[in-house]
Amino acid sequence: MANPHQDPAHPSVTFTPWRRLAVVGCGQMGSSILRAAKLRSLAGTTVALEHSGAVRKRVGELHLADEWGADPSLVAGADCILLCVPVHQVLPVLASLAPHVAPGAVVGDVASVRCGLEGAPALLPQASYVPTHPMAGTERSGPDGGSATLFEGRWCLLTPQPGQNPQDVTRMVAFWRQCGANTKVLAPNVHxxxxxxxxxxxxxxxxxxxxxxxxxxxxxxxxxxxxxxxxxxxxxxxxxxxxxxxxxxxxxxxxxxxxxxxxxxxxxxxxxxxxxxPETQQGSGGAPSTSPPQASTQALLQAxxxxxxxxxxxxxxxxxxxxxxxxxx
Amino acid sequence: MANPHQDPAHPSVTFTPWRRLAVVGCGQMGSSILRAAKLRSLAGTTVALEHSGAVRKRVGELHLADEWGADPSLVAGADCILLCVPVHQVLPVLASLAPHVAPGAVVGDVASVRCGLEGAPALLPQASYVPTHPMAGTERSGPDGGSATLFEGRWCLLTPQPGQNPQDVTRMVAFWRQCGANTKVLAPNVHxxxxxxxxxxxxxxxxxxxxxxxxxxxxxxxxxxxxxxxxxxxxxxxxxxxxxxxxxxxxxxxxxxxxxxxxxxxxxxxxxxxxxxPETQQGSGGAPSTSPPQASTQALLQAxxxxxxxxxxxxxxxxxxxxxxxxxx
Known part of the structure; x- marks a missing residue:
């Protein structure tokens, strides 16, 4: 089972379920995380924060989370918060959540780009910010486009900051492995x-x-x-x-x-x-190719x-x- | 079941199995035709002509045809011959078969290109040449890469010559529909x-x-x-x-x-x-994006x-x- 790509810093980790897992944004990615968490009992309570009324309705219909709503205070008390919003919304959404984030919470986004998000950790000085990007997904969008198995056999790339508490990184590694993913720590620019x-x-x-x-x-x-x-x-x-x-x-x-x-x-x-x-022997206007091309043309075509x-x-x-x-x- | 793309010239055709179907070249395409013909009883006798000894061995092991070998005379008596060889081999292989092709046989290649093959019909004046190109296939090669269902729901493009006997075209249309394909007649350059x-x-x-x-x-x-x-x-x-x-x-x-x-x-x-x-607000060397960009930069980014x-x-x-x-x- 040796995997040459698996991160050597985390050869084997044990996972303790989150007490309260808050997922912010319930598109394909967020809904898949909620489904995986439910299927594998990865959190005591799951919370879905979603600004779209139509999507919130689907979250309820699909029983994706234990609690859901549009109020940022829903993240209060969460020991893990995962932002699953488009990359340009990460910073404004983080700012809106900041007053409600518990000290010591492990927070991450699943954005596909680190560039431009360098300021994220500073918005939550009370928390530990560990970006995690699962290399998974399909062309389908929204909560109906997700699945509990989306991350199985895929890679989740973590881009922690230098000097970050290794335990917080390890908790994220363990969580993503529970979701079925392989994990790898990368520098943000390499990511x-x-x-x-x-x-x-x-x-x-x-x-x-x-x-x-x-x-x-x-x-x-x-x-x-x-x-x-x-x-x-x-x-x-x-x-x-x-x-x-x-x-x-x-x-x-x-x-x-x-x-x-x-x-x-x-x-x-x-x-x-x-x-x-050569042009002469090809194309609809050329001579029929049953007549042999000249030797030099033939050689050029061959080369x-x-x-x-x-x-x-x-x-x-x-x-x-x-x-x-x-x-x- | 009306299909807006189905060829209006052949709304509904009946198929009479070939007496002797010869497939020349037993890669993915040829072996799939042989498999489909066997599965759906599309020929009294199937013949596989293949120059590679290793591939001929697999043809035997996989029971792909009733007769197989490397001798061009195997196509004698065939009422349908399909060339499934790479495009640059079509003309030389046709020339080698010509002395053995029965008068009135319907012959086609499944090449992906018509350009350069304009001279094919003249090599077989005794036969009727109807190129047929199924838009099917995978990245797999050889007789083990084929399947009896490769053509199901796919399109087969026919590029007959102007003035050709419509009955011969119709027989090819009917054959490919039996293989599960939709059919469409196109001009060679449009193809x-x-x-x-x-x-x-x-x-x-x-x-x-x-x-x-x-x-x-x-x-x-x-x-x-x-x-x-x-x-x-x-x-x-x-x-x-x-x-x-x-x-x-x-x-x-x-x-x-x-x-x-x-x-x-x-x-x-x-x-x-x-x-x-703007360059200034983006990139790893830029200012952290938590500091607001200038109004003009912002507007440009937005536009x-x-x-x-x-x-x-x-x-x-x-x-x-x-x-x-x-x-x-």
Whole structure:
């Protein structure tokens, strides 16, 4: 069962259920945490704080928490508070909760970006702030988009501050492992670079690919309806909430731009491998390919094909060398 | 059950099983056709022609066909021959089969590209050539990567020649519907543009994304192992056979380059939306964001956020307006 990626600082930890767990924001992420906590008895009492009346109604209907409401004072007495709100709402929501947060509470957000949230701990001097970001989720939004098993086999990335009480970090590690996740502690800037590459870039590509389908030989709806499964995979996450993703991409823009640059450089190389001459033997206007191309053209096509093949082979090797540690992915 | 995309020229057709169905090339596609034909009794006798000894051995072990071998004369007497070989092998393989093809046989290839294969029908003047391209497949290769249900709910695109005997086209339509596919007749150049957008471009992006993962803050293997499901979706098809895809991308290079241009234009717009100033309030070197940005900076950030949001919303609308005609996609 040795996992080479599991954090060596926390080889094995025991978990004591929270007395009172408050989840703030009951979208896919928050509702999944509440479901996992209920399923595995991870808290004596669960509390859901949610500003939307419609979502609160669903929280009640789905029996997601023991208590729910819109009043920040609901977090009073909680020994753990998890903010599951869009990244740009983390600081204002924290400020609204601050007067009600108990001394010694362990508080975290599950935001996809650390950049811009450096000021979070200072808003709650009485508490211990441990950001925890589960690398899990689907394109579905809202409390109906969550599940108790969302975190199973996934990774939760923790970005504590230097000098923070190690016990508070360990409690969060133990909680996320109870939710079924592997855990890893990362520096905030490494976290942001990591997420830009493995999550924010794939989302950017999916949204861009959907937009590319407009104004083509068929309507975008026809293209998608008649396509094979590769388009569906490539665009799956473009169904994700645009407001959430505008916030994430903007907050992590420096790392995302760097990731976009890296990707564009690869795409440019592929383009060059395809765009190289010869023109004469290809294309609908060219000679029928049953007539043999000239020897020099043939050699060029072959050399071009070899270079393209080598480029694709390296890409495939990167893909298929992935250690299969994430079931279902 | 009215399907707005089903080809109006073939609203309802009956299928008479082939007397002798020959499948040439027993990779994922060929083996799936053989499996579907067996499962649904679509041929009196099935024949598998395969040049690789190892693959022929698996054809026997998996009982994929009634007869199998490497000798082109095996196709003699077949009333249907389907070539399931990589695109650059279609013409040479057709030439090798030609002396054995029965007059009146219906012959097709399942290639992903028509460009470059214009000369195929002339190689078999005694037969009727109807290219059929099922928009189905996974990243798995070889006879073990196929399945009898691969084509269910998928689309098969037919690209007959003008003036071709409509009965031969109808027989192919009926066969593919028996395999579980919807069918659509397209002009060859429209087929190639369509495939460039919905299949070849997604593959190009997946391969490029994998290559982007090298030389980053962690190894490519670590990035993939710890990533959430969005990276796995975005790179799934990069596990596909590089030799097959080098051939496809090169054969359809004109349409693929156009698709790449369209995609890059979208990505450039996204980049511009993210790269716009202000610099001062963002980034790891910036001031902590708990201190309020200046009013003008704030306004610019907001305007930028609104433009980004609108861009993402349009992409999401394109994605979610897809009519759900393809189960499982």
């Amino acid at each position: 942001d670079q990591f997420c830009a590459l493995v999550s924010h870039l794939p989302h950017a590509l999916a949204y861009s690919l959907c937009r590319t389908l407009e104004g083509q030989c068929m309507s975008a709806a026809e293209l998608q309806a008649m396509a094979g499964p590769s388009l569906a995979s490539a665009t799956r996450v473009a169904a994700s909430d645009p407001a959430l993703w505008a916030g994430i991409l903007q907050a992590n823009r420096h790392a995302v731009l760097k990731a976009l640059d890296g990707f564009s450089a690869q795409l440019d190389t592929l383009r060059a491998l395809l765009a190289a001459k 071009q094909g070899q270079a393209l093949l080598g480029w694709l082979e390296q890409a495939q090797a990167i893909k298929t060398n992935t250690p299969p540690t994430c079931p279902g992915s | 190639d543009q369509f495939c460039a957008l919905v299949s070849h471009l997604p593959h190009a992006l997946a391969y490029s994304l994998c290559r982007t993962l090298e030389g980053q803050c962690m190894s490519a293997a670590e990035l993939q192992a710890m990533a959430g499901p969005s990276l796995a979706s975005a790179t799934r098809v990069a596990a596909s056979d590089p030799a097959l895809w080098a051939g496809i991308l090169q054969a359809n290079r004109h349409a693929v380059l156009k698709a790449l241009d369209g995609f890059s234009a979208q990505l450039d717009t996204l980049r511009a939306l993210l790269a716009a100033k 930028q956020g609104q433009a980004l949001l609108g861009w993402l919303e349009q992409a999401q609308a394109i994605k979610t307006n897809t009519p759900p005609t393809c189960p499982g996609s």
